[in-house]
Amino acid sequence: MDAEVDRLSLFSATPLEATQGKPLYRVVEDHIRNLITTGRLIPGDLIPSESQLAKALGVSPGTVKKAITNLVWEQLLFRHQGKGTYVSRVDFEKSLFRFFSYGDAEGRSIRIHKETTARRRQPGPADICKRLGVATESDLVYIERVGLIGEQPVLVEYSWWPATVVPGLEDESIHIPDYLYALVLDQYGVPIVRAQETLTADAADAKTAKMLGIAKGTPVVVLKRTTYTQGDRIVEVRTTKGRADRFSYKTEIR
Amino acid sequence: MDAEVDRLSLFSATPLEATQGKPLYRVVEDHIRNLITTGRLIPGDLIPSESQLAKALGVSPGTVKKAITNLVWEQLLFRHQGKGTYVSRVDFEKSLFRFFSYGDAEGRSIRIHKETTARRRQPGPADICKRLGVATESDLVYIERVGLIGEQPVLVEYSWWPATVVPGLEDESIHIPDYLYALVLDQYGVPIVRAQETLTADAADAKTAKMLGIAKGTPVVVLKRTTYTQGDRIVEVRTTKGRADRFSYKTEIR
DNA sequence: AAGTGGTCTAGACCACTGC
DNA sequence: CAGTGGTCTAGACCACTTG
Numbered sequence: 001m002d003a004e005v006d007r008l009s010l011f012s013a014t015p016l017e018a019t020q021g022k023p024l025y026r027v028v029e030d031h032i033r034n035l036i037t038t039g040r041l042i043p044g045d046l047i048p049s050e051s052q053l054a055k056a057l058g059v060s061p062g063t064v065k066k067a068i069t070n071l072v073w074e075q076l077l078f079r080h081q082g083k084g085t086y087v088s089r090v091d092f093e094k095s096l097f098r099f100f101s102y103g104d105a106e107g108r109s110i111r112i113h114k115e116t117t118a119r120r121r122q123p124g125p126a127d128i129c130k131r132l133g134v135a136t137e138s139d140l141v142y143i144e145r146v147g148l149i150g151e152q153p154v155l156v157e158y159s160w161w162p163a164t165v166v167p168g169l170e171d172e173s174i175h176i177p178d179y180l181y182a183l184v185l186d187q188y189g190v191p192i193v194r195a196q197e198t199l200t201a202d203a204a205d206a207k208t209a210k211m212l213g214i215a216k217g218t219p220v221v222v223l224k225r226t227t228y229t230q231g232d233r234i235v236e237v238r239t240t241k242g243r244a245d246r247f248s249y250k251t252e253i254r
Numbered sequence: 255m256d257a258e259v260d261r262l263s264l265f266s267a268t269p270l271e272a273t274q275g276k277p278l279y280r281v282v283e284d285h286i287r288n289l290i291t292t293g294r295l296i297p298g299d300l301i302p303s304e305s306q307l308a309k310a311l312g313v314s315p316g317t318v319k320k321a322i323t324n325l326v327w328e329q330l331l332f333r334h335q336g337k338g339t340y341v342s343r344v345d346f347e348k349s350l351f352r353f354f355s356y357g358d359a360e361g362r363s364i365r366i367h368k369e370t371t372a373r374r375r376q377p378g379p380a381d382i383c384k385r386l387g388v389a390t391e392s393d394l395v396y397i398e399r400v401g402l403i404g405e406q407p408v409l410v411e412y413s414w415w416p417a418t419v420v421p422g423l424e425d426e427s428i429h430i431p432d433y434l435y436a437l438v439l440d441q442y443g444v445p446i447v448r449a450q451e452t453l454t455a456d457a458a459d460a461k462t463a464k465m466l467g468i469a470k471g472t473p474v475v476v477l478k479r480t481t482y483t484q485g486d487r488i489v490e491v492r493t494t495k496g497r498a499d500r501f502s503y504k505t506e507i508r
Numbered sequence: 509a510a511g512t513g514g515t516c517t518a519g520a521c522c523a524c525t526g527c
Numbered sequence: 528c529a530g531t532g533g534t535c536t537a538g539a540c541c542a543c544t545t546g
Contacts, residue, residue: 023515049531060517065532073327081532082525094507195507201455201473201498219455219473219498244455244473249503253348253449254329277534303512314536319513335513336544 008048010035011056024059028067031057036076036087039230042191043089047077050085090181096197096223101149101246110149114157114178117211118144121163121170128160131226131237139163141170143180146211147242155242156211165190165235181227190235195227201244208241219244264289265302265310278313282321285311290330290341293484296445297343301331304339346435350451350477355403355500364403368411368432371465372398375417375424382414385480385491393417395424397434400465401496409496410465419444419489435481444489449481455498462495473498 011031022030035041047053050068054061068085071077079085092098101110124132124140132140140160147155159180161169166188168174177183181192202222209216220241227236265285276284289295301307304322308315322339325331333339346352355364378386378394386394394414401409413434415423420442422428431437435446456476463470474495481490 025515051531062518063516066515068532079532080525081523082530084525084531090507092507094505096503096505197505197507199503199505200501201475203473217471219457221455247454249350249453251348251350251451251453253346253451254342254344254447279534305512316537317535320534322513333513334544335542336511338512338544 008052008056010040011048011053025063025066025070028053028057028059028064029070032067032071033076037193037231039191041087042230043087043193045087046084047087090192090194092179092181092195095195095225096199096249097240099247099249100147100221100242101154112147112149112154112178114145114147114176116143116145116176118142119170119172119176124160128237131234132160132162133234134162141166143169143176145176147240149246153212154246155240156208157238157240159236159238161236184235190229192235193228193230195225198224199249200224202241204241212241212243214243221247264294265307279317279320279324282307282311282313282318283324286321286325287330291447291484291486295341296484297341297447299341300338301341344435344446344448346433346449349449349479350453350503351494353501353503354401354475354496355408366401366403366408366432368399368401368430370397370399370430372396373424373426373430378414382491385488386414386416387488388416395420397423397430399430401494403500407466408500409494410462411492411494413490413492415490438489444483446489447482447484449479452478453503454478456495458495466495466497468497475501 032041032047041047048056050061050064054064057064068077068079072079072085075088075091077085078088101112119142121139121141123137124134126136128140129136129138132138134140139162141163143157143159143161145157145159146153147157166184169184169187174183174187184190184192200222201219203217204212204214204220206216208220209218212220214220221244223240223242225236225238225240226234227238229235286295286301295301302310304315304318308318311318322331322333326333326339329342329345331339332342355366373396375393375395377391378388380390382394383390383392386392388394393416395417397411397413397415399411399413400407401411420438423438423441428437428441438444438446454476455473457471458466458468458474460470462474463472466474468474475498477494477496479490479492479494480488481492483489
């Protein structure tokens with residue numbers, strides 16, 4: 001009860017600021033979006049019902065519905081009929097990553113199992129520190145994993161975190177599950193809010209080639225990810241390199 | 255006037271078939287989508303106004319608006335306030351292709367100029383005929399082009415068309431512009447309605463390597479396109495191979 | 509001025525979830 | 528059962544486009 005009332009107060013507090021030309025539904029939209037990016041609403045939260053919101057904000061239910069519909073389109077929220085509207089969890093099914101080894105001839109998606117091959121704490125290389133937005137030589141935690149389909153390695157992951165964000169993560173005694181972000185949320189209370197990915201192809205360097213069991217210089221797909229927590233703070237930079245022959249990306253143009 | 259009335263009759267004719275559980279707005283949506291994929295409405299066409307549609311179909315304006323909003327969201331239609339709602343043209347800006355050589359350090363998009371390096375009519379290879387959905391050994395038109403940025407070749411295009419669709423296109427006297435599809439529409443009245451693209455990386459074969467001025471085996475990005483005209487008929491299959499170092503694809507995950 | 513889409517309201521009824 | 532989102536209606540008023 002308390003939590004619910006409290007959550008609703010997040011909305012009633014502000015009686016909708018300066019509307020300056022913006023449509024009403026946009027104002028409602030931005031207001032909710034704001035609560036999410038500032039972390040006052042976090043992934044998994046139930047937001048007040050449409051009718052409650054309409055009353056609290058003093059607008060018609062249709063306007064609230066339209067605002068929410070837009071946010072659902074953006075996948076920032078999702079609705080569940082009869083239950084309510086929730087803040088989305090980050091959907092790494094949308095990662096370009098999923099185009100690795102998609103469809104084993106029957107089109108079924110294949111599970112990639114991951115194994116940790118190295119982890120340590122060390123002063124970060126200059127380029128990584130820059131991407132993370134921390135001072136050069138800052139202490140970072142480095143995690144290196146291989147992705148396997150069955151026994152065959154198909155990708156390698158090089159991941160860097162500021163040591164201040166995940167202190168002790170380099171410790172061998174902490175088991176790293178396939179979904180690293182679940183661990184980071186559990187152990188350090190750091191929720192992953194969004195990520196950016198860039199894709200290119202390149203020739204395999206010696207180390208990567210060895211880990212993937214391919215010849216040096218063979219084409220690999222390179223996926224660089226920057227991972228964000230609340231307030232647009234970067235918490236991880238990651239480079240994934242995978243066998244190009246296990247990757248394919250499809251789109252439809254209209 | 256005549257055209258307008260005629261266009262409206264496309265809608266009034268059918269008084270909305272079997273609704274079997276489908277929401278009304280979905281029925282309206284499907285109806286319009288159908289008129290487009292069957293070619294009774296073509297890219298660029300103005301469709302009747304929302305209020306006209308509502309009357310013609312016997313539903314409320316709000317329902318028509320919702321249906322159209324969804325189709326606009328799908329980019330099948332676009333609205334222009336005060337003018338009306340139109341059928342979208344195919345937007346090859348959405349091609350994966352555009353991720354080649356994006357941003358010349360200043361982020362400006364660079365123009366890729368194309369030059370035709372080969373064109374002929376010949377019995378098609380088995381795999382190409384299969385992808386085109388025509389009989390093996392059918393006569394095809396083959397067009398080969400290089401994409402250049404300034405003087406530097408960055409990609410090669412291998413394009414195949416059924417000879418029945420574009421008879422005489424192999425003739426040297428026909429000038430091929432950068433946008434091949436504009437020519438095909440002008441000369442043969444074949445509108446391109448949609449396309450599918452698949453992206454992978456591979457090692458450059460000897461021919462491609464030579465054309466791109468890179469070493470054989472160097473990574474190239476491979477883009478396979480299947481191009482459709484009205485009624486889901488395949489009219490072209492195309493393979494584009496480009497230098498991996500001139501390609502980068504970006505997304506945002508939430 | 510007439511017609512278009514864009515916004516906003518105010519309600520009715522339904523289907524689904526939970527207690 | 529009460530509460531949620533999902534659908535659908537019917538209208539008002541505005542901003543933009545065209546003749």
